[in-house]
Structure formats: structure tokens, C-alpha cells
Amino acid sequence: MSMIQGLDNNSLAENVEGNQYLTFLLAGEEYGVDILRVQEIKGWDNVTMIPNTPDYIKGVINLRGTIVPIVDLRARFSLETIPYGITTVVIVLRVNSENGSRIMGIVVDAVSEVYNISDEALKQAPDFGQAISTDFVMGLGTVDDKMIIVLDIDHLLNSSVLKAIADQEVK
Amino acid sequence: MSIDISQFLDTFYEESFEGLDTMEAELLGLNAGEADPESINTIFRAAHSIKGGSGTFGLMNVADFTHVLETLLDEMRDGRRDVTQPAVDLMLTSVDVLREMLTALRNSEDIDTARVADVHDQLEALLKGDADAAEGAAVVAEGAAVEVDTPEVVKSSTRGWKIAFKPLAHLFKTGNDPVRIIKELSELGPIKAVADLSTVPEFDLLDPEECCLAWDIELEADVTEEQVNDVFAWVDEDCDLVIEAMVSDVVEEIAMPEAESAALPTLETVAEADLPKDESMPDAAPVSEEQAKVEQAKPVEVVANKQSGVAAKKPQAAESGSIRVGIDKVDALINMVGELVITQSMLNQLGEDFTMDRVQRLQDGLTELERHTRELQENVMQIRMLPISFSFNRFPRLVHDLSSKLNKKIELKMSGENTELDKTVMEKIGDPLVHLVRNSLDHGIESPEIRLEKGKPETGILHLNAYHQGGNIVIEITDDGAGLNTDRIREKAIEKNLIGKNDLLSEEKIHELIFAPGFSTANVVSDVSGRGVGMDVVKRNIRDLGGVVEVKSKQDVGSTFTIRLPLTLAILDGQLVRLGDETYIVPLVSIIESLQIKAESVSTIAGGAELYRLREEYLPIIRLHEIFEITPVNTELVNGLLVVVEGDGQQAGIFVDDLLGQQQVVIKSLETNYKKVEGLSGATILGDGTVALILDVAGLVTLSRERIKALKNQAAVA
């Protein structure tokens, strides 16, 4: 079942400068990802488990013929995991690395809005502690008094894969 | 008009590379002294084509280089030059140089001009080396750019020419037409032509196929005699031609050749010393043609080079992105797709107004659909299939070069070159094959002296063979060399802790150890086959292709390496199995049998590993849920089934809950978006859209055996 959420452009700020971010909710916080990296948004569907993978890698799904791995962000950030529900959504992203690009999906609580955040408005993020490495965060943005944690998708997801490989080798 | 011929460059490059391959193959076949004339002709033609084409397309450096090579070959095919081994070797090197040149030109890279010049000089040296006066003259004549049929008679400016043109009777039969020639003459200047009917016979004796006319022509033009002669160049031997300069208005009688030479001195004295003006010359005249050619050649070259600069900068990748398909195959596909479309629209229609009484038609339609899809699938797969000769073809050269480098006498035999396999598989099997062949040449076949000592013929034989077996292609590399030294391998393996000192292994098992990582029994690190670390890489590469490699050897008799590969990478026949909630696919080709587990046949050894006694063998039982860390529905062996598989040369039994159906699955890569997972060789999408994982049998078997070994060691230590 695939549900493409309408992207609301009304909340675009007047200034054309800056980048657009798709924001989503995760454990009460609002996070943002570069809209240009978002390939699609799907509802949660059954996933095929892959053996010997960390718990935050839920498994893989079939996306129109391509095998796409799904990462549970709550688990990745060592947050409490919740059962999936109707609003649970998978955001399919294009992740770049020096070896090329891959398609990966992240499981989030719900999708929020699309905001325009200029580069200047993006502030340096403070240390969040162990779980969310500052490597994963591009910066903090403020929209309508809300704090948006803008994620560096490439770092976050590529490292997830690498960590999975490393974990396996340790075993 | 300017026609851009650089669009044909790609074709030229392709056919030139093919031509070079042909040259190489034939050159390797030439045994000095026993030169097969047809073979030399073939080589000549290939060089000739490359020279002609490169000239036409403005690649003058290639044309110049090939010219010397072609001259050598021309002499050889005429019997004017002996086919010697050094000559053959030099020509083989020339083939390499040409390949490099063409590749560089194609990729818009720089040509190694030093190397080209060096080999060119060697060719010239060979050419001049034993050239006698006659040959020397011929070479000199060929070197000269200008080609002159008639001696150049330098005439100073003249008012014109009187030409007596009498075609011989057979002129028409050469396809020439006097009128056409006279017309061409008129392009040089105004002419007055008078036909001479004196030799025309009576009408009833007239043969329309024979020419009986002649003409006296006056050409008023300030041109050279050579230019006039050029108009008649093609019919030189098919007519009587007398040309004399005109200085006065008096029409002279048709002069006979003797008379002309008498007249010459007087004419010459009268002639003025004006330099002849540069006239625009008709393109037919050879001399002017030469000039025009030179002028034309430059722009063409510039255009060609620019074109190659702007055009694709695609690097010469080892894996090419295109494939040649016979048009009949394409037509067959088009037909099949057509049928598929018809069936689909029929089903569509059926679906629109469906009632239960039409179920039968629906089923029929679906059967048709399945049939068409399968046909289409088989035919499309066929397109990717190429004969293995494409891969084998590099070996004659390789064996030739290596055997001379190693000072060994080796004969290469190849069979089954027509056996087809998937293009990508073939590209990837190339390196492993090369390594195995090099290994046989380096470590396998002995030097001629040693072979004689052993009572073997001096020349060693290396045999490459390929054939289809089941759904696989089998490639065998056999040599009659020294074979594997079982004892030495055993020692080395013990040294490297691959086996225990007291381990009892069959000879076969010991031989398999050569594929273990880090294994090498070569005494000297030879740069031919490297340190011997290649064997485990070879095995791994073959495994990545879904294949296996084995060795059978007998000391002093020889060795045979056998590679088994699936015919295609993309599809496999799979057995669906259920384990817990998950469905997995076991490649059918790896399954030996499936059976109900009998409790009595299960034994547990130290450490918890389980073995199953099947007939005479003990198979390790692979509990997937343990390896994969999933919760099983059922842990009792007797409630499940054992799928006996073979992987990596070993057998094992996979414990599953249930056997589901068998089907062909399309292999999807896990690595594209994720990574390689131990124990899995990929994934597939089932009919219901869900993802099922494909088990890597060889990997699992190895994993389980290692687990058992580890447990045994633990137990031993405990």
C-alpha cells in the first residue's frame, strides 16, 4: 500500500533563497531532510528480514523491482521503539557516497511539512550526546518557533550500513 | 560539397580491431618456412584494409605505419620474401602497436610516438635488410608519392594539342565510352573533333559491339601533354593515341608515331619558355589527383581528429557496454512481443466483462501468457549468449608469448569454442581463466629437458575445452605436465595451519587445499603467475559468478582444472522453503535431495554441532535460524525436513520447516542498495510482491563446517 502524501507548499517562506526540507516527526522531535533527496513516501509495508543485521535495519522491501533496505530511525538513534501504526511512514531517500548512490528507506512516526530554510538560518547544532552523532546533523533550523533538526542523510545512512558491516565482522 | 565521413569511424575502428585479431591469429599459425599462402593472403588483406581505411579516414599515422607492414606482407605473399620467425615476431609486435594506436585514437588519447617510430624503424630495417637492387627500386618507387604512367614530357606553353584517338575494336568491352573520354577532354578546353569513318564496314558487316570509329581532335588549351594523356589513362592499352602539340592553324595529317618523333624537335624549338599556368585539373588525372588528395587529406584529418575529440570520451572499459545481435534474433523477439501484446489485450478484454462462466477462457489466456513470456525470456537470454571463443581467442597469443618466455615447448589445443555463455559471465571468467592457464604453463608443464627425462614428448600439451552440462557451462583446462605434488601441498598446508599434522585427508582433499588463501608452493616468485596467491582469488571470483572450480591431478601425468558456471547470472531455478515466518530460496542446482528427518540418524558431537547420517556419509546439519538469528517456529528436527545440498565441494543438510513450490526466480542484488550478507547470494521478488532471500549454499556450507571445526577445537581444548 503506497500513500503519497501531498506536499504542502503553503508554508514556504517568502525568501526564495535556501533549500527546501521535508520534515517528519520522530519521538516528539521534528527532523528535516533535503527534499531533493526524497524519492517517495510510502506507508509501512511488510519487510523481509535480513539475517545478522543490527536491530535498526528492519530488512528490505521490494520497491518496484529494486531491493531497498529500511532503517528504523528510532532504533538508530537508540530511542524507544514503538509499534507501527497507520501514520507510520517510510521515506525513501537517495543516498550518495563516494561509491555512487543507493536507495534506502527510513521509518518515521509521521511526515510533517515542507519548509524553506536558508543556509544562514541553519545554525550549528550542539552536542546531542551519544545517540545522535553531530556527524548526522547538518544544523538546526527554526521555522514558526519550531526547532527542526536537519539531518545529513548521506552520513547517517551510509554509516548505518558501514556499521552493520563492521558489527558483522566483529562477530 | 562536404560529406562528413567521420561518422563511419566507429565502424572502421571495430573492423580494424577485428582485422588485427585475425592477423594475430594467423601470424601465430604461421610456422616459419611452412607458410600457408592462404594464411599470408589473409594477413595481407587485413593489413591492406586497415591501411586503406585509415588513409580514407585521415588517420595518416596509422596509414604510414601499416604501409611498411603491408609491403612486407606483399613481398611474402608473392614469394619474394621468406617467412622467418623474427619477421613473424616483429609483425606480431606491429599488431600490438596498431592496437595501441587505434585504441588511443579512438579514446582521444596520445599515441606513444616513440614506440610507433621504434617498431616502424625495425620494420623498415627488415624491409631494406635483404632488398636487392630490384626490390630497392620497388621500395623507392612506392615511397614516391607521385605516380606517373607516362614519362613526363616537359613542354613549355603551347596553344594546344592535336590528338589522334583511335580506339581498338574491343574498347567497348572495357566499359569505356569514347564519347565520354572526348567529353572529359573538352573540360580541358575547347575542342574540335572530327570523326574518321574510314574503317567503318558495310552495315551488314557491322558489329555494334566493336568500335570502328576514330577521331581527330584539336584541343585549344594551354595544358601539358601529361594532362592530355591523363584523360586517356584508363584506355591506354585499348587505343592508338598520338598527341602532338599545335602551334599553327594548319591542320596536319594524322601523324604516325615515327613521324611524331621526327616532328618533335621542330616543335620543341618553336615552343616558348612560358611557365604553364596552373589550371584547374579534372579529378581523374592521377597526378592532379595526388595533389588534390594531399590537399583534401589534411582537412579530412582535422575534421576526423576534432570529431574524435568531441565525440565519446568513453574509456576502454574491460566490460563493454554493447553487444552485437543478429537481426534475425531481433526479428524473432519483435514477433514474440507482438504475440504477448495480443494475449495481454485479450486478457484485458476478458477482464472487463468478466463472468464466472468465462473462467476457462481466462485460464487458457493465462496459459498462453505464460508460454509467450517464457519464450520471450528464453530468447532474450539468448541474446546475451556469446560463444566462448571470444574468451579463448586470447590464449594462442598468450601461450605463444609465455612458452617462448619460459623456454618451454607448448602446444595449445582448444575445443568447444562454440559453446555459448552469458556475455557478462564470459567477461568475468576471463581473468580466472588466464590465471589458470598461466599456472599450467608456469608450474604445470615442465621444461623440454625434464620432460624428455621423464620419457614424455618434448612438447607439452595444454587443452582448453568447453561444453554444456545441465544448466551449466563446463570449462576444462588440462595439461600433461608435472601434476600436483601431493606431499608438498600437505607439508605446506600443515605449515600454514590449514590442516593438522595428523589429519587424514584423501588426495583429492589435499589437492583442493591449493585454493586456500595464502597458499603457494612455488619455490620462486615468478612474475608469470605471481606468488600463487591467485588460486584463492580465482576460486572466489568463480564463486561470485555462482560457479565452482575443482582440480584433478596425478603427479607427473598432468592436471585438469574444471570450472562449472551457470549459464546466466540473472535467473535461477529455486526451491522455496519455509523457515519460521520467512521464505527462503535454495538454488535447485545445489540440492541433492530432500528428506524427512529420522531421529536415529541424528548425532550430536562435542560442542553442540549436529550431524546427520545419510547412507555412508555424515552431513553437518545447518540450522538456519542459528546462523541467521531468527526465531524458529519449530526446533524439533523430526518435525521438519532436511534439504541435502552441495556447496563448495562439501555436502550438508539444511533444516527447514516446510518445502514450498519450485519456481524460476530473478536474482536481485542485495548489494546495490545494501551490502553483501554472509549466507545470502541475493534476493528475489515473489509473485505476491514480497521479497525472498536466496541462500548462498556454498557460503552456508563453509560457515557451518567452520563452526563445527571451531566447536571441535573448543571441545578439544576444554
Add this chain to the structure above:
Amino acid sequence: MPTILAVDDSASMRQMVTFTLKGAGFTVIDAVDGVDALAKAKTAKVDLVLTDVNMPRMDGISLIKELRALPNFKFTPILMLTTESGTGKKTEGKSAGATGWIVKPFNPAQLLATIKKVLG
């Protein structure tokens, strides 16, 4: 429109020649060697033949001889495509019945000029 039979074992040459001639309005039949050309000649109406000399199976000289033996080709212009070093070939070709020759390498303009001259 005159029909030209172009014979050359080199695909790039055939392509170039065909392209040039078609562009000038000629109908072109191409053949890969003498055997191919002979077969095609027997069933087509050809106004001019262009043939390479060095070809496998049947070379240009042999082709010319065979063509001249056919009733339809007794007087057809047949031009050889020959390289400078083929002086001997020209004589051989003429003995076989060739009309004339075009020296390789040539460019499209030269080719067309020669053909127009011959066909009038």
C-alpha cells in the same frame, strides 16, 4: 536513377561509399566480396560497378572477369578501388576487363566526380 554496385570487404568503406552515393541520388547495392557481388549482379540492373581489389572468397580481379562474362555486364563500367602500390593490379584489372580505377585513399568528392564523369 542509376544503380551502383559497390563491393568492398571493409564495412567502413562500404558505409562511406554508400552514404556518399545515396546522398548524390544514386541507388546503391552493396556487397562484401566477389561472391556476394556476383550473386547480386545476376539479379539486379546495375549501371556501374565499384569494386575493391583485395577481398576474401573472390577478389576484385576475378569478380571483374566473372562480371564481363555475364551478358548484362559486357559494357557496364567497372571501376577498381586500388591503392597506389597496386600498379600491377591496374594492368591485371584492365586485362580482366576493368574500365578504370579510383586510387585509394579517396574522399567522397573525388568518388562522385569520377562516377559522374563515367555515367555522364
